[in-house]
Amino acid sequence: MKLYSTNNTALRVSFKEAVFNSMPQDKGLYMPVEIPQLDAEFIQNIEQYSLPEIAYKVASVLLKDEIPARDLKALIDDAINFEAPVVKLDEKTFVLELFHGPSLAFKDFGARFMSRVMAYFLKDGEQLLDVLVATSGDTGGAVALGFLGVPNTRVTILYPEGRVSPIQELQLTTNGQNIRAIEVKGTFDDCQTLVKQAFADDELNARFRLTSANSINISRLIPQTFYYFNTYAQLKKQGFSDVLFSVPSGNFGNIGAGLLAYKLGLPVKQFIAATNMNDTVPRFLESGVYETKPSVQTYANAMDVGAPSNWIRIMDLFNQDLEALKKVVTSYRFTDDETLAGIKEIDQKYNYVACPHTAIAYLAVEQFRKENPQDNSAAVFLSTAHACKFPDIFPAHIGAKIEIPEQVKALESKPKHAGQLGIDFNAFKEYLLSKA
Template sequence: MKLYSTNNKSLKISFKEAVFNSFPTDKGLYMPVKIPQISEEFLQNITKCSLQEIALEAASSLIGEDIPKQDLKNIVEDAINFEVPLVSLYDQLGVLELFHGPSLAFKDFGARFMSRIMSYLSNSKDKTLDILVATSGDTGGAVALGFLGVKGTRVTILYPKGKVSEIQKQQLTTNGQNIRALEVEGTFDDCQAMVKEAFNDAELNSRFRLTSANSINIARLIPQTFYYIYAYAQAKRNNKNNIVFVVPSGNFGNIGAGLLAYKMGLPVKHFIAATNVNDTVPQYLKKGLYTPKPSIQTLSNAMDVGNPSNWVRIMDLFDNNIENIRKTISAYSYTDEDTLIGINELYEKYKYIACPHTAVAYLAAKNHFNPLNYTIFLSTAHPCKFIDVYPKNLKDKIEIPEQVKQLEKKKSLAHSLKNNFSDFKDFLLSN
């Protein structure tokens, strides 16, 4: 697999280089030179395939030239070893549950697959791989668990102080070993900016072997295509057609993976990006002007992103043509008040308890509903991660998984960090 930078299509690098460098020096993002197509035969027989079989087929078509199929099979079966059920709420509406992995969030797909890919591609003689990651909530926990104890790696996670839930914070800060957590006095965008600046700092790059575990890394994007294809397979098993995906969106890596699957030939009728009041993309699709802005804290904190990094990938998939994008993608934004209404409505109508991000996706699904389509909205996190959001009648009904109960017994190991790059750089150099 060869990749180019979205800022320089003449650049051609290998998959291994893209995984370990993660962020081109020209500040673009890596994209495949050629997008392989899902075979018609595979699509015709897809209802018979398991998640792991679908994941192997997708991974092989994208990176089969770089990793032998049997090795890829081992990676897939080790990384993607949990269920991804499509739960039907009624005939034309379903919810895809992506929170059954170790960190209880959809980020487990990317983090677990990427950690194993990096371990596979690393040479034992290489320097320690320093993985930098900014998180608005769920990414950090998934990366921490995905890389915990992986030899030859050291993970530094930056998260915004007071802007992640208590369970998310525990998942980020209680691991120790090769996982370090930095609590930043700022927003997710500030954390993300510091990580990006580190990749462009000559001294840091001479001292360390830096890479990213954020969704800017191509190894995070690839495994997220798996569950879109698997959701399609589950829908087809139930004779559903005209599939529409509704994706809660913050940094736009999740919907970006769905659109990559679409460009690979997955028969999807439409995509809907559902955001909170951090509505840079909905405003762009409405007005035609892309205007990033400071992020605003909301109940759906993993989507509190004012300048989504992965939007450039989506623009690239559609040749930077807004009219082409509008044909395939719609976008809606909702307030916290709307989100709480969505949570209550899902329970009252369907006895379904959703996290705030999932509720935002439900509202967009409802807003765009067409009885001729089968609409699937993505549930990205277990509701227990946002327990303080719910009224008492719902809070009492949320089952707390055992791994969360164990977190409460652990001590936080986070370091405090001011919102400036020089302090972050000093931390890296002195630790």
């Protein structure tokens, strides 16, 4: 597998190099030179395969000979050891539950796969790998658990002060060992900027072996394609062939993975990018003008991203052709009031408790159906996090229905350990150098 930079299509690097470097020096993002097509027979019979079998097939086609077949299969069996069930709500409406991994969020797919790929490639005696990650909520917890105890790695997580839920903060700050957290007096965008500045800093790169665990890392994107294929397989068993996905979107890695699956040959009819009021992409699709803005805080905190990094990957997948992209992708935005109304509606109609991100994806399905009343596709909205992570959002009668998982109860007795920084890069740089 060879990859290029979105800022330099002539560049060629290996998968291993892209995983460890995370981001090219030209500040683009890595993309595969070739996006192969999965064979038609596999797609036609996909319902016969399990999630790990589907994951192995997709990964082997993409990665080719980067990891030997036996090792890749073992890696996937270890990383993807939990389910992603499709729950039927009515005859044409389904929710894809992606919160059954250890951190109770969809990002377990990417974080666990990435940590095991990095551990596989790391050799004894090599320089310590420093993993930097910015989080708006769920990424940090998934990365922390994915890398906890992995030899020869150290993870530094930056998160915005007061903008993650109490449970999310516990997942970031109670691990110890090779995981450390920094509470930043700013937004997720500020955290992400600090990480990107670190990668561009010559002194830090000379001193440390830096890589990222954010969705800018290509090894996060690849495993997220697995559950799109697996969802199609589950629906195909139920007789559906036309499928649309509604994806809660913040940094746009999740829907980017879905669109990569589409380019690999997954027959998806439509993708819906569902956002909160951090609406850079909906505004772009409406106006044709891409204009970022500072992020605003909402109930759906993992989507509070004003400058989504992965959008350049999505445009790259469609060769910068906005009209071609708009045939496959539509987008809607929703306010906090609408999000809360969506949570109540899902509970009332289906007796189902949805986190705020999930509710936004549901609302986008309903909006799409209003605008396309003749569409009979099976509509799948992605549930990206367990509802227990957002206890303050729910009305009392809905919150009472939430079952608290045992791993969350265990966190509550652990002390918090986190550094505190502002948004000044020099202070962050000094922190990294002083903790070397």
